[in-house]
Amino acid sequence: MQVQFEAAGMNASQTPFKNCDGRTTMNFYLAGMRAATEYRAWHAIDFSGVTFAGAPVNFLSGLVSTSTPLSVPMSTPLPGYYGMLLQSIISANPVATDLAGNLMWYGPSGLSLLTRMRSGGTFLGISEDGSKDPSYQTFREFDLAGVTIAETNAQRVCDQLIAKGLRPITSFHHEAIHLPDGRFLVLAGSEQIMHNVQGKDSIDLLGDTILVLDRNLQVVWL
Numbered sequence: 001m002q003v004q005f006e007a008a009g010m011n012a013s014q015t016p017f018k019n020c021d022g023r024t025t026m027n028f029y030l031a032g033m034r035a036a037t038e039y040r041a042w043h044a045i046d047f048s049g050v051t052f053a054g055a056p057v058n059f060l061s062g063l064v065s066t067s068t069p070l071s072v073p074m075s076t077p078l079p080g081y082y083g084m085l086l087q088s089i090i091s092a093n094p095v096a097t098d099l100a101g102n103l104m105w106y107g108p109s110g111l112s113l114l115t116r117m118r119s120g121g122t123f124l125g126i127s128e129d130g131s132k133d134p135s136y137q138t139f140r141e142f143d144l145a146g147v148t149i150a151e152t153n154a155q156r157v158c159d160q161l162i163a164k165g166l167r168p169i170t171s172f173h174h175e176a177i178h179l180p181d182g183r184f185l186v187l188a189g190s191e192q193i194m195h196n197v198q199g200k201d202s203i204d205l206l207g208d209t210i211l212v213l214d215r216n217l218q219v220v221w222l
Contacts, residue, residue, distance in 0.1 A: 001017065001018055001019075001020050001026055001043055001044065001045050001046070002014050002015045002016065002017045002018070002028075002043070002044050002046075003015045003028045003030060003041055003042070003043050003044070004041065004042055004043075004044055004053075005030055005033070005039050005040065005041035005042075006039065006040060007033070007034065007037050007038060007039045007040075008038065010034075010082075011082040013032055013082075014044075015028045015029070015030065016119070016120065017046065020045070026043075029121060029143065029144040029145060031096075031104075031105050031121065031144045032084060032096065032104045032105060033061045033104060034061065034098075034102050034103070034104060035061055035062065035063055035064045035103060036060065036061060036062070036063050037060070037061050038058065038059075038060055039058070039059055039060075039061055040056040040057065040058045040059075041056065041057050041059070042054045042055065042056040042057065064103065064106065066093050066095065066103065066106045068087075068095050068097055068101065068103050069087070069089065070101075071097065071101035072101070073099065073100055073101070082098075083098070083099050084096050084097070084098065084104060085097050085098075085099065086114075086117065088113055088114040088115070090112065090113060091111075091112050092109070093106045093107055093108065093109050093111075094106065094107040094111065094114035094123070094125070095107070105144070107123060107125070107142070107146055108125075108142060108146035110127055111125040111126065111127055111140075112125075112126055112127050112128045112129075112173075113125060113126055113128075113173075113174070115174075115175055115176045115177065116176065116177050116178065118178050121143055121144045122141055122142065122143050122149060123141070123142055123143075124139070124140070124141055124176045124177065124178065124184070125139075125140050125142065125176075126138065126139050126140075126172040126173065126174075126176055126186075127139075127140070127172075128171045128172060128173050130171070133155070134153065134154035134155040134158055134168075134169070134170060134171065135153050135154070135155035135156075136153065137153055137154035137155075137170070137171035137172055138151060138152070138153045138154075138172070139151065139152055139153070139172045139176055139184075139186055139213075139217075141184075150215070150217055151217075152213070152217040154169050154170060154171050154172060154188065156217075157169055157188070157211065157213075157219060160218065160219045161219060161222070164219075166222065167190055167192075167209070168190070169188040169189060169190050169209050169211075170188075170189045170190060170191050171188065171189045172186055172187065172188050172189075173187060173188070173189055174187050175187040179212070182214075182215050183212055183213060183214050183215065183220065184211075184212070184213045184214075184217075185210070185211070185212055186210075186211045186212075186213060187208060187209075187210060187211075188208070188209040188210075188211055189206065189207070189208060189209070190206070190207045190208065190209045191204065191205065191206055191207075192204075192205050192207075193205070209222055210222060
């Protein structure tokens with residue numbers, strides 16, 4: 001089963017298919033809609049290669065207060081296909097717009113950077129604030145509605161590293177990706193005060209640590 005939806009003058013969209021188990025209700029996130037716009041949605045069931053469509057339901061999408069950066073299409077007319085631009089705006093809500101710059105989705109606040117998304121509608125993001133301690137430096141996976149699926153912070157990772165006799169980290173930055181086996185590859189920062197290596201004064205040396213975390217956000221490699 002999937003859900004299909006459309007608005008007047010726009011191409012229809014659809015969710016990925018989910019298997020019906022015959023016992024529980026089916027729930028779907030609908031994303032990629034313009035604000036304050038009339039839509040209609042209906043379910044479609046694929047049965048042995050034959051698709052059966054349900055009765056459409058009409059609804060008005062909600063208002064949003066999130067603004068997007070000013071954009072101007074570079075080609076006229078716009079391409080004839082339906083496309084999305086996912087924008088990771090530093091230290092602001094990540095947003096998705098259509099090719100004309102209309103807001104179609106926005107993610108949670110409090111992120112420094114949205115790094116990746118994957119099929120199925122989950123996203124990875126990091127939050128970095130150099131004025132705060134490692135417990136405020138976070139790595140998070142969340143869904144289309146901004147609901148957190150998994151989250152950890154640099155202090156929790158430090159606790160694991162120190163217990164293994166390894167160098168701690170200070171934060172997460174720039175990149176985090178899903179690996180094919182469901183684990184996470186995350187780039188982190190490290191720091192050490194060095195003495196007598198560049199003149200008489202002490203220097204603050206900054207470096208990178210590459211981490212692999214399992215689905216429970218436990219360190220399995222660095």
